[in-house]
Amino acid sequence: MARILSVSVPDELLDEAEELARAKGKTKSEFARDALVREVRLERFRTLQRYVRGQAEQRGIGPEDAERIVDEIRAEG
Amino acid sequence: MLVSALIADGPPNRLIEEAVADRFELVLPTAVVVELERVLHRKFGLDPERRHPGVKTLLDVATDRPPDPASMEAVTGDPDDDLILACAVGAEVDVIATGDRKHLLPVEEYRGVRIITPQALLAELHLQSSS
Numbered sequence: 001m002a003r004i005l006s007v008s009v010p011d012e013l014l015d016e017a018e019e020l021a022r023a024k025g026k027t028k029s030e031f032a033r034d035a036l037v038r039e040v041r042l043e044r045f046r047t048l049q050r051y052v053r054g055q056a057e058q059r060g061i062g063p064e065d066a067e068r069i070v071d072e073i074r075a076e077g
Numbered sequence: 078m079l080v081s082a083l084i085a086d087g088p089p090n091r092l093i094e095e096a097v098a099d100r101f102e103l104v105l106p107t108a109v110v111v112e113l114e115r116v117l118h119r120k121f122g123l124d125p126e127r128r129h130p131g132v133k134t135l136l137d138v139a140t141d142r143p144p145d146p147a148s149m150e151a152v153t154g155d156p157d158d159d160l161i162l163a164c165a166v167g168a169e170v171d172v173i174a175t176g177d178r179k180h181l182l183p184v185e186e187y188r189g190v191r192i193i194t195p196q197a198l199l200a201e202l203h204l205q206s207s208s
């Protein structure tokens with residue numbers, strides 16, 4: 001089901017968005033929807049990052065451990 | 078690369094953000110996502126019964142391709158990495174971005190697929206977007 005979101009944006013931003021949407025062959029709605037989808041996806045991924053980083057800090061895991069961790073998981077089967 | 082992208086800021090993390098922004102097509106074999114979820118569960122305590130929305134993002138933006146059986150060869154010394162190579166060949170990807178210096182990066186190129194670091198791929202993408 002699609003619902004309608006009404007958002008107010010500054011004139012300048014809307015003009016620029018319309019221009020960019022036209023250049024991409026998209027409607028304003030498609031352009032705005034794509035931007036919203038991207039932002040939601042990014043925020044979901046960042047939520048996972050924040051969780052993993054918090055856990056990594058507590059467990060003393062750093063970026064240099066990434067390869068070892070994958071090796072251990074594979075060895076565990 | 079996915080584990081690195083989650084642990085710290087850097088090229089792996091920026092590559093995921095570029096993939097979410099549709100700057101390139103990300104191919105993630107199911108086996109890689111399954112492995113990531115095992116890491117998240119066993120090393121970082123995530124509930125294995127509930128898929129984290131961040132993992133859902135990866136599944137939303139990535140294409141899954143099964144491995145090409147004809148490409149299943151012992152190349153890297155690790156069957157899991159051989160599977161990644163076979164998937165990459167089957168999906169006809171241009172590059173594999175990996176931080177695996179033990180098995181994948183030393184191969185450098187396999188059946189037309191280049192194997193490079195996330196940093197090198199990021200540099201290539203920036204070069205393409207600025208040209």
